């Protein structure tokens with residue numbers, strides 16, 4: 001890295017230094033293109049690099065007016081089904097926390113961020129599947145105080161990422177950030193695709 | 196209030212006890228019906244009772260699939276223009292904090308919640324107007340770490356309300372909640388409209 005960089009490279013450099021794989025997102029059957037796009041945009045804004053995707057009834061085709069090109073900076077992982085997705089994440093060392101509004105769920109702020117954590121969000125109507133709930137290491141809920149029964153999924157993902165990345169940034173130290181090699185690889189990929 | 200209440204009245208009672216006018220929301224020229232609706236739904240979920248609305252180019256017609264009837268439990272205040280809206284709020288004792296991505300803005304978590312606070316959110320493209328920025332008591336930004344330049348307004352409102360209501364609930368004590376008279380009035384209104 002050179003000391004003086006053109007503005008654009010400087011920006012890449014700054015963003016790379018805030019990037020994380022310590023926190024990741026898995027979406028299951030999020031069908032609305034507006035919601036798909038909003039999750040990508042928010043994750044990118046919080047520096048979360050990887051998004052794992054299991055489609056439901058609708059294809060994955062995030063609304064381009066909403067993403068604002070966030071997808072171009074992210075690493076999207078398509079998974080054939082929820083079992084493969086969760087087992088893959090576990091094998092990579094993640095604990096998987098599923099958002100869940102039912103009984104026995106812990107508040108968002110109680111998720112232990114001393115380990116790499118994947119947050120799982122579910123379908124607009126049916127939520128996270130039973131299969132996913134069985135495979136997950138735990139479930140969490142964002143506390144609600146009104147009549148409305150749930151947040152929109154894009155809002156829920158934003159609130160969860162805000163809380164979890166903020167705490168992990170403080171607690172996980174250097175483990176939160178990418179290694180030099182990871183940064184280099186990502187930098188090359190970004191350079192390549194912006195050519 | 197009776198000790199044993201039918202389920203539905205019990206729910207109203209619980210929600211009333213979490214309701215706040217200490218934190219309020221002002222939206223200026225938020226034109227997208229999806230975003231209008233999402234703000235209402237999220238505010239209701241956090242127990243925020245009052246929403247102040249200044250329309251822009253588009254009418255205020257929140258998408259009914261997104262609101263999930265949140266509007267039915269809220270008090271919506273239509274204001275003719277932003278000057279009237281902000282001056283009204285100030286006269287009611289609110290400090291007005293405008294979301295703003297430019298220079299000299301403070302991070303969300305630094306907003307002082309020892310006073311009643313109104314949060315102002317702006318148009319999808321142009322943001323909060325210059326006039327509003329001049330009249331506001333201060334500006335705030337939700338820190339961003341990626342390439343994306345801004346959050347979607349409905350995400351920004353959710354993140355700001357999450358942070359501010361959480362801190363105010365802990366710091367403001369009973370001032371955060373409605374008075375008995377306010378609760379009674381709202382209860383009557385809710386009963387009336389659910390008949």
Ligand SMILES: C[S@@+](CC[C@H](N)C(=O)[O-])C[C@H]1O[C@@H](n2cnc3c(N)ncnc32)[C@H](O)[C@@H]1O
Pocket residue numbers: 099100101120121122123124125126127128140141142143144149150151152153154156157
């Ligand atoms: C509209 S909700 C689904 C509601 C569904 N009826 C249920 O009970 O799960 C869509 C998704 O948003 C997320 N979500 C909504 N509200 C949430 C909350 N309060 N806490 C955690 N996740 C939430 C979950 O991922 C959920 O799968």
Ligand SMILES: C[S@@+](CC[C@H](N)C(=O)[O-])C[C@H]1O[C@@H](n2cnc3c(N)ncnc32)[C@H](O)[C@@H]1O
Pocket residue numbers: 294295296315316317318319320321322323335336337338339344345346347348349351352
């Ligand atoms: C898409 S943004 C508008 C972007 C516009 N170019 C600007 O600079 O304000 C729409 C609204 O979302 C809110 N917003 C978006 N990102 C925000 C952030 N990081 N902090 C605070 N508010 C934000 C603001 O209310 C803004 O007016």
